Amino acid sequence: xxxxxxxxxxxxxxxxxxxxxxxxxxxxxxxxxxxxxxxxxxxxxxxxxxxxxxxxxxxxxxxxxxxxxxxxxxxxxxxxxxxxxxxxxxxxxxxxxxxxxxxxxxxxxxxxxxxxxxxxxxxxxxxxxxxxxxxxxxxxxxxxxxxxxxxxxxxxxxxxxxxxxxxxxxxxxxxxxxxxxxxxxxxxxxxxxxxxxxxxxxxxxxxxxxxxxxxxxxxxxxxxxxxxxxxxxxxxxxxxxxxxxxxxxxxxxxxxxxxxxxx
Amino acid sequence: xxxxxxxxxxxxxxxxxxxxxxxxxxxxxxxxxxxxxxxxxxxxxxxxxxxxxxxxxxxxxxxxxxxxxxxxxxxxxxxxxxxxxxxxxxxxxxxxxxxxxxxxxxxxxxxxxxxxxxxxxxxxxxxxxxxxxxxxxxxxxxxxxxxxxxxxxxxxxxxxxxxxxxxxxxxxxxxxxxxxxxxxxxxxxxxxxxxxxxxxxxxxxxxxxxxxxxxxxxxxxxxxxxxxxxxxxxxxxxxxxxxxxxxxxxxxxxxxxxxxxxxxxxx
Numbered sequence: 001x002x003x004x005x006x007x008x009x010x011x012x013x014x015x016x017x018x019x020x021x022x023x024x025x026x027x028x029x030x031x032x033x034x035x036x037x038x039x040x041x042x043x044x045x046x047x048x049x050x051x052x053x054x055x056x057x058x059x060x061x062x063x064x065x066x067x068x069x070x071x072x073x074x075x076x077x078x079x080x081x082x083x084x085x086x087x088x089x090x091x092x093x094x095x096x097x098x099x100x101x102x103x104x105x106x107x108x109x110x111x112x113x114x115x116x117x118x119x120x121x122x123x124x125x126x127x128x129x130x131x132x133x134x135x136x137x138x139x140x141x142x143x144x145x146x147x148x149x150x151x152x153x154x155x156x157x158x159x160x161x162x163x164x165x166x167x168x169x170x171x172x173x174x175x176x177x178x179x180x181x182x183x184x185x186x187x188x189x190x191x192x193x194x195x196x197x198x199x200x201x202x203x204x205x206x207x208x209x210x211x212x213x214x215x216x217x218x219x220x221x222x223x224x225x226x227x228x229x230x231x232x233x234x235x236x237x238x239x240x241x242x243x244x245x246x247x248x249x250x251x252x253x254x255x256x257x258x259x260x261x262x263x
Numbered sequence: 264x265x266x267x268x269x270x271x272x273x274x275x276x277x278x279x280x281x282x283x284x285x286x287x288x289x290x291x292x293x294x295x296x297x298x299x300x301x302x303x304x305x306x307x308x309x310x311x312x313x314x315x316x317x318x319x320x321x322x323x324x325x326x327x328x329x330x331x332x333x334x335x336x337x338x339x340x341x342x343x344x345x346x347x348x349x350x351x352x353x354x355x356x357x358x359x360x361x362x363x364x365x366x367x368x369x370x371x372x373x374x375x376x377x378x379x380x381x382x383x384x385x386x387x388x389x390x391x392x393x394x395x396x397x398x399x400x401x402x403x404x405x406x407x408x409x410x411x412x413x414x415x416x417x418x419x420x421x422x423x424x425x426x427x428x429x430x431x432x433x434x435x436x437x438x439x440x441x442x443x444x445x446x447x448x449x450x451x452x453x454x455x456x457x458x459x460x461x462x463x464x465x466x467x468x469x470x471x472x473x474x475x476x477x478x479x480x481x482x483x484x485x486x487x488x489x490x491x492x493x494x495x496x497x498x499x500x501x502x503x504x505x506x507x508x509x510x511x512x513x514x515x516x517x518x519x520x521x522x523x524x525x526x527x528x529x530x
Contacts, residue, residue, distance in 0.1 A: 127360075135358035138318050139372050139424075140347035142340075146375075 022222055025144070029152050029218075032145040047150040055116045055151075056158030060165065063111050067166040070103055071095055071173020079182055088182060092192035095174030100201040101260075104166040106253060109212035112159060113245045117220040120151055121241035124224025125234040133225075152217050159213035160206050167205060204260045211252050219245040269332055271296045271428060271460050272317065277326035279312050286312045288484040290326070299454050299461040299474050304481035305506065310464045311432065313481070317462065318352055318430055319343055330428070348376055351421030352430040357413035359405040365392070365416050366401030372423045391419040395449060411442035418449065429453065431463040435470055447473045468507065480506070 037043055078091045124147060127133050136143050171193060178184040223241035227233040270293035279287035286309045294300040304310045315321040317328060319335060328335045330346055338346070359368050370388045373379060379387070392398055395415040405413060414434060421429055434450060435443035447470050454461050454474075463474060471478055472492050480488040480495065482502045488495055496507060 123362075130361070131354045131356055131358040132360055134315075134320055135352070135354055135360075137320060138347060138350065138352045139375075140344040141372075141375055 018222075022218060025148070025218060025222060025225075028144045029148050032142065032149050033152065036145060043153070044146070044150045048153045051150050051154035052158050054119075055112060055154050056162050059112055059115050059158075059162060062115070063108055063162055063166050064169050066111060067099075067104055067107055067170040068173040068176075070107055071099060071170035071175075072177040074098060074103065074170075075174035075177040075182070079178075088178075088184060089188060089192055091174065091178050091182070091184070092189045093196035095178075096171055096193040096196045097201055099170035099174070100167050100197060100205045102205075102253075102257070104170045105163045105205045105209040105212060106249070107170075108159060108163045108166045108209065109216065109249050110246055112155075112162065113216050113219075113242055113249065116155070117216040117245045118238050118242050120217065120220030121223040121227075122234055122238045124221060125227030125237050128225065128227050129230055129234060148217075148221050151221065152214075155213045155217040156210065159216070160209045163205060163209035167202075200260070204256070207260075208253060208256050211256065212249050215248045215252055216245055219248060270294055271331060272300075272462070273329040273332075274317075275327045275329075277313075277316065277328065278324045279309070279316055279321065280324045281312075285324075286484050287316070287323075290484075290486055292479055292486065292489065294460060294462060295477070297454070297458045297460055298476040299450065299463060301471055301475040301478045302462065302464045302481060303466065303468075303471060303478050303506075305466060308481045309484040310466075310481050314430060314432055314462070314464045318350060319347065348372075348424050349427045350430065351418075351424065351426040351428070353414065353417045353421050353432065353434060355433045355436055357405070357410075357417035359413060359416055359420070361405050363405075364401065365397070365403050365405060365408065368405070368416065369401075369420045369423050372420070376424060387423070391422050392416070394422065394453075395419045411438050411446065414438070414446060415449065418453070422453070425457075426459070428460045428462065431461065431465075433465055433467075434463060435465065435467045440469070443467070443470070444473075450474050468509070 074095050075091050078094045079088055082088050082090050133143050136146055175189055178189055179186045220241050223237040227237045272294040275291050277287055277290040302310045316323050323336055366388050369391050370384050373384045395418050397415050434446050451474055453459050475492050478492050478495050479486055487500050488498045488503045
């Protein structure tokens, strides 16, 4: 009994401590991002652009490929049910709305977590192990300003941008399969898709993707700063950053799906 | 900045703890302007913790550290930045930023803290690298340098802002005697050329006689001896003697029964 209660207590305390640390990190990042430029301490724009290219542009090929395939798969699966009712043209609605509201933002976020969330954790973790973080502090350079803010800004721009492209590619994947394999009329499919989508769907997808970006970045940074004790620690926290990040992304997804369902 | 004749670093009643464990127990000492102050001690005696406190990477549990007469421990992070620009630190593993070239590493403090022209920064970077014997290595990446060269590059970066105090963490750790001696000579040269105050943490007896003006010897978080290297050789404290004569720790507990009990965990 004691062991169980003790365990529960420890786990909750750890969780509380972790959320407290993340809050401190959030406040710190936002302060350096919004307040510091007003006081004449500029943002590191060059690094931000470099990171944007790394997080966004370099992830495009894999995101495009995966989203194209998911779009095609969704169309095929939808046809399996809809064909029974002779309603295969509604594949367009399902793929269009599904991609925009849910699948494209989610797949993009998960792929960028795997590519860049882990890279953020590994980079910061390695810098911590090699005393590079200490070196920054001793030089009077704030690690949050120097390392976190550029990554945060880059991520905040990259994820929504990639998501928009992913949406179109995923819809194209569905279009390609429906017209080539299922022999639907291309013009009709396009009209049907355009008719199904409303502005709110795009807003839903993009709002989600912004919060996914925040999640990916902060989980990566937090795990990176948690690294203790050498290469093993870096590996452990990097793995853990991906798992935590995907879990958090699903939670955020759930919250916003519920919110936009009623909103 | 007020140029006073008082000590450049003054530590009073410094206590540092990791959780419940006291690592530094009531240390008080002063470092004079322009001297090379060596903190000597065995592994785990708290010398790295002391250094982390001195540069402000750790806040002490109690006690004060004054730099140029200003209490460093009570300052906000903003105020610390000003003091930090007047300090440089050489890390044990050099802590060069691996993603940047050696030149960019040295130029970084200048780019971030000053509004100098890029061409001026480039010239200053070259000068600093020449100073540590790494002229022409600007475009190398840290991974392409040997251990000794990395430490030299780390020193060039620490010197970038023309600091008044330089802290060295185990400068000769992991280097062969020749390279280590070269680094000792460099520390000496910096100190005499620029009238720098150097604080060196080491366990290397060979370096002490070469570079130290004052030695402060730590053992189990306390100062056991302090003075010029020559004076230290005459101190009778058992730990000091043991350290100087390089004798191993006495192997305690040869009692076979006690050993057996400790193994089986009974009694």
